[in-house]
Amino acid sequence: MKALKYHSAWNVELREVPDLHATGDDDVVVDIRYCGICGTDLGIVSGNYPVAVSGVTLGHEASGIVAEIGPAVTSVAVGDRVVINPTPYCGRCRMCQTQRINHCVNKHGTESGVSYDGAYADRYRTTSAFVHRVPDHVSLRAAALTEPLSCVVAGARKLRPPSLTANTYVIGAGPLGLLYTWVLSLKGLTPVVVEHSPARLEFARDRLPDGTGAYESLEEARGKFFNDPQAPLDIVVDTTSMLLEELFPQMACGGTYMSIGLKEKRASIDTMLLADRSLSVIGSIDSLHGSFVEAFHLITSGRIPAERLISDVVPLEQYRRGFAALGCDIDTRRFGPADQASCKVLIAPGDLSE
Ligand SMILES: [Zn+2]
Ligand SMILES: [Zn+2]
Known part of the structure; x- marks a missing residue:
């Protein structure tokens, strides 16, 4: 073989x-x-x-x-x-x-x-x-696609949105970005995807759940999707793991920044902001208890x-x-x-x- x-x-x-x-x-x-x-x-x-x-x-x-x-x-x-x-x-x-x-x-x-x-x-x-x-x-x-979806289900379990109105951004329209958009959408959130590559953005656009959006930059997403150039960042799922340092100071109070990309990148963050704004920085990898079966259910039931x-x-x-x-x-x-x-x-x- x-x-x-x-x-x-x-x-x-x-x-x-x-x-x-x-x-x-x-x-x-x-x-x-x-x-x-x-x-x-x-x-x-x-x-x-x-x-x-x-x-x-x-x-x-x-x-x-x-x-x-x-x-x-x-x-x-x-x-x-x-x-x-x-x-x-x-x-x-x-x-x-x-x-x-x-x-x-x-x-x-x-x-x-x-x-x-x-x-x-x-x-x-x-x-x-x-x-x-x-x-x-x-x-x-x-x-x-069950295994990557299982990783997404496991990661999504860790997100605790303060409200279903939370502004939710998914960075990257690769498979994990799209799967996060689907799972967070099934959980009641309305995520927006940010993807720099026009070709990937194009592919993603008609494969997203109803009500979500996909844009080429964070600025565009804030301005066009949330109609506010200063739209708060409540939840960010960064599939590139490159943006923590840049976006951390912009996170809304009580916000959560999730990093799931496996790329080495040093970042320094202000720990006073972390406490003062009740922020969370979390990571996630692999499957958790039952997430594989949950992912399999989402695929076999046609939900994703x-x-x-x-x-x-x-x-x-x-x-x-x-x-x-x-x-x-x-x-x-x-x-x-x-x-x-x-x-x-x-x-x-x-x-x-x-
Ligand atoms: Zn994988
Ligand atoms: Zn064991």
Whole structure:
């Protein structure tokens, strides 16, 4: 089988590796159909997020068909269409038992595709608790967005809007930006998206929930969406993680600034303002207890049009094209903001018809 292996920054290769089989009693082996490219992957490949284990197979946002199961598996059968939860947790440690499974102390590193072999490959092996059967009316493409949506559901749980009228800004119209807009909208807020790239903005515009807006700059968003050039910043979700220092002094009293981008950036903030204005600065990564199931529900119930956020599907052999569409050019070793009309790009190791 083929697998996309990570060695070091910019040093990745599609390689022939031994086929995976169910060897443990509770093993489930999945023939991967789709695996989304995540900001994490762009960071790993470009060297901006140096957390992956050398030699690991990348890819963690996957769906596919069950190919083999161990003798103890009863929840899925061979041939079932499934989505994969790539984030292992033990359920027994202090972090797991206090609703912080994303920080489970018994997992090594983070998740499959980073610390363990992932799903940019023909096959992926996990255990039965980490696959969920996809209903017939939901495509495997849509299901592949469950993991990023789970991270968004987990992050959105941490936001406590003082009122549903809170001015809410989402910075960046990538997959996480659009998913945050959807989830916050379902929670009753009316977010506005800010995206500098005209092509990405264009893609986002007709894929947003009713009543929300998308603009090229914060100034434009304040002036046109809130009709006030000084519109207060009550909630900011920054998917770029670049704007804390600039926007922190502008936050409204009781406001919350959430940073979810995995880019290294030093920022200094005034701690007197933090207290005096009752501000919150919070971060979020990965899934929390039940967020994967919650995300799966939002996709299977049609509350979030996951498939419409997919801008491209590329065969595994053409993974470089998929990464390049998101600003990560492996050939020239250059990584910059995506300026194509791209959002979620899926890599497809297998049959594109399912
Ligand atoms: Zn991801
Ligand atoms: Zn644990």
